[in-house]
Amino acid sequence: MIYLQDITLRRGAEPLLAGASATIQPGRKIGLIGANGCGKSSLLALLRWDLATDRGEVHVPATWTIAWMAQLAPAGEISALDYVLDGDGELRAAEQEVAAAEAGGDGHRIAAAHARLEAAGGYSARARAGELLHGLGFEAGDAERPVSALSGGWRVRLSLARALMTPSDLLLLDEPTNHLDLEAVVWLEQWLRAYTGTLVIISHDRELLDRVVDEVLHIEDQQLTSYRGGYTAFEQQRAERMARQQALYRKQQREIARVQRFVDRFRANASKARAVQSRIKALKRMEQVAPAHADSPFTFEFADSPPVANPLLTLEGVSLGYGGAPVLSGVTCSLAQADRVGLLGPNGAGKSTLVRALAGEQAPLAGESHRAPGLRVGYFAQHQLEQLDDEASPLLHLQRLAPEAPLQRLRDFLGGFAITGDQATEPVAPLSGGEKARLVLALLVWQRPNLLLLDEPTNHLDLEMRHALTQALQGFAGAVVVVSHDRHLLAATAERYWLVADGGVRDFDGDLDDYHAWLAERRRAGARDRSVEAGAAGRDADGRKAQRRRQAEQRAALKPLRERAAQLLDQIEALDAELGELEERLADPALYSEAQGEALSELLQRQGQLQRQRDSLEAAWVEAEEAVEAASRPAGQ
Numbered sequence: 001m002i003y004l005q006d007i008t009l010r011r012g013a014e015p016l017l018a019g020a021s022a023t024i025q026p027g028r029k030i031g032l033i034g035a036n037g038c039g040k041s042s043l044l045a046l047l048r049w050d051l052a053t054d055r056g057e058v059h060v061p062a063t064w065t066i067a068w069m070a071q072l073a074p075a076g077e078i079s080a081l082d083y084v085l086d087g088d089g090e091l092r093a094a095e096q097e098v099a100a101a102e103a104g105g106d107g108h109r110i111a112a113a114h115a116r117l118e119a120a121g122g123y124s125a126r127a128r129a130g131e132l133l134h135g136l137g138f139e140a141g142d143a144e145r146p147v148s149a150l151s152g153g154w155r156v157r158l159s160l161a162r163a164l165m166t167p168s169d170l171l172l173l174d175e176p177t178n179h180l181d182l183e184a185v186v187w188l189e190q191w192l193r194a195y196t197g198t199l200v201i202i203s204h205d206r207e208l209l210d211r212v213v214d215e216v217l218h219i220e221d222q223q224l225t226s227y228r229g230g231y232t233a234f235e236q237q238r239a240e241r242m243a244r245q246q247a248l249y250r251k252q253q254r255e256i257a258r259v260q261r262f263v264d265r266f267r268a269n270a271s272k273a274r275a276v277q278s279r280i281k282a283l284k285r286m287e288q289v290a291p292a293h294a295d296s297p298f299t300f301e302f303a304d305s306p307p308v309a310n311p312l313l314t315l316e317g318v319s320l321g322y323g324g325a326p327v328l329s330g331v332t333c334s335l336a337q338a339d340r341v342g343l344l345g346p347n348g349a350g351k352s353t354l355v356r357a358l359a360g361e362q363a364p365l366a367g368e369s370h371r372a373p374g375l376r377v378g379y380f381a382q383h384q385l386e387q388l389d390d391e392a393s394p395l396l397h398l399q400r401l402a403p404e405a406p407l408q409r410l411r412d413f414l415g416g417f418a419i420t421g422d423q424a425t426e427p428v429a430p431l432s433g434g435e436k437a438r439l440v441l442a443l444l445v446w447q448r449p450n451l452l453l454l455d456e457p458t459n460h461l462d463l464e465m466r467h468a469l470t471q472a473l474q475g476f477a478g479a480v481v482v483v484s485h486d487r488h489l490l491a492a493t494a495e496r497y498w499l500v501a502d503g504g505v506r507d508f509d510g511d512l513d514d515y516h517a518w519l520a521e522r523r524r525a526g527a528r529d530r531s532v533e534a535g536a537a538g539r540d541a542d543g544r545k546a547q548r549r550r551q552a553e554q555r556a557a558l559k560p561l562r563e564r565a566a567q568l569l570d571q572i573e574a575l576d577a578e579l580g581e582l583e584e585r586l587a588d589p590a591l592y593s594e595a596q597g598e599a600l601s602e603l604l605q606r607q608g609q610l611q612r613q614r615d616s617l618e619a620a621w622v623e624a625e626e627a628v629e630a631a632s633r634p635a636g637q
Helices: 040-047 080-085 089-104 107-119 125-135 140-144 152-165 182-194 206-212 231-266 270-285 351-359 394-401 407-415 433-446 463-474 487-493 512-539 541-586 594-632
Strands: 002-010 015-024 029-034 055-059 066-068 170-174 198-202 215-220 223-228 313-322 325-335 340-344 366-371 377-380 451-455 479-483 496-501 504-508
Touching: 002 040, 015 055, 015 215, 015 223, 029 040, 029 206, 029 231, 040 170, 040 198, 066 152, 080 125, 080 140, 080 152, 089 107, 125 140, 125 152, 125 182, 152 170, 152 182, 152 594, 182 206, 182 512, 198 206, 206 231, 206 487, 215 231, 223 231, 313 351, 325 351, 325 366, 325 504, 340 351, 340 487, 351 377, 351 451, 351 479, 377 433, 394 407, 394 433, 407 433, 433 463, 463 487, 479 487, 487 512, 496 512, 504 512, 541 594
Parallel strands: 029 198, 029 215, 066 170, 170 198, 340 479, 340 496, 377 451, 451 479
Antiparallel strands: 002 015, 002 055, 215 223, 313 325, 313 366, 496 504
């Protein structure tokens, strides 16, 4: 059993948790939720002993094996399969023992070593690791590729596979679905439901939480509150608790008012002195119940946009791609007022490419694009977070769009996105990814678009903001095109789907369950095709030579791209190390004394500079990795 008893955990001057307690029974599957920055990842670090509490006791059974998902697999020449197998320490130790025993020629030791290997599942390990890779979307040939040859998103998947490969009593996962497509998310759900150990998972995917966890641990007001069931059950139970709390608060306020009236009436009456003093003491002792409230800080909606003719936008025979090489060909589609389209398709099929073309940010290689006069496009994509002016405040960003608008109106509008107080008037550089995403959404909403293009809008958003966005989209009167692995957002927003696959775009006749079935059949067909191709290649030596030649040419072209991505990643890791040291220094309470004001200011300034450098490098790294992934794609895909 895991228990946290009266713990206080600080990161910087303010506590993330203060006097918090919780108990986790063995074998439970726990969804850890809370607002961005509330301490979820820090709590996972606490459970794996990477952090220590400032106060209180943390107990995790000493005999338990703990597995967790690293944020990124380190680059190296080790194969993807071996990297995953390395997650099983006992397996690797048993393999080494077998090798040593066979080298020594001791029959008894050899027999014992092989028994140990069998007990560790050594004879099926490679097959099990292969199944994990396959489930997470890796192709058969990827298992033998070096980790350094994989793009950032695939290396995150590899880290997840390694964590799942580790035989564990406690599995800690921090946003495991961020880089997965829908097929891999469904497979992961099935795996986690069958997992027999204790699971603690941070996720903003409410569908996954509903299908996997049996308990929700909510971080709120620096406390830990447990709820039975998945995320939907959590919402219902919390709403009931808040209603009860509100009723208790109102009842208590009536009692306080009654007692106060007695005190005010008889305070000057000597004969009532003892009674008055007794009631004054009762008021002081009375527990003050905080008023319950719907505590989501997000309140916004899309205003009506100016009318525009139908269709809003049309693509006719369009080809889209990079460097003259098409990713999508023969695309013909149109969008009308109030259309709500979800884009489906495997990773790398061209969904983001299509959205960029609809936004007018990517010119067609061939074909024609027609836009209705007066069309206002609201386009949200991850790269737009990096295009914010780091030195400008959120308020200034909005003033640039609306120079004539009253200042208070702008501040009130930003407040609906929880951008308030000093945060509204200070530079955006130190803001988190989630805070920047909210600002970009705010700027988008202000412009009253009649066509919304949303490319993974929820990646940096917590559950409360995802809910607010979903509600706002349901009230939006214009057209919507959305790409997302958040199934709840897709199901609540899209009324029909386009399938982006095999170099084209077509209507998809079905819902998300039908899409899951389509993906499963596609994977089975792909396995059959690869088997046929492998047999043909075995009968055709010339084909093998041509294939090796093409692969050699591809490797030569990829080398400078990979080197560029690796250099950028090295620079990012160096900055992360320096930022980590700065955060440790900033966590020292003594630094916040008046005498240390100048030193604190210098450290905060340096932290902001480093964070800006890191954001710039990360944007360049993402572009480099996308170039690697595009160049790695076989011809015709």
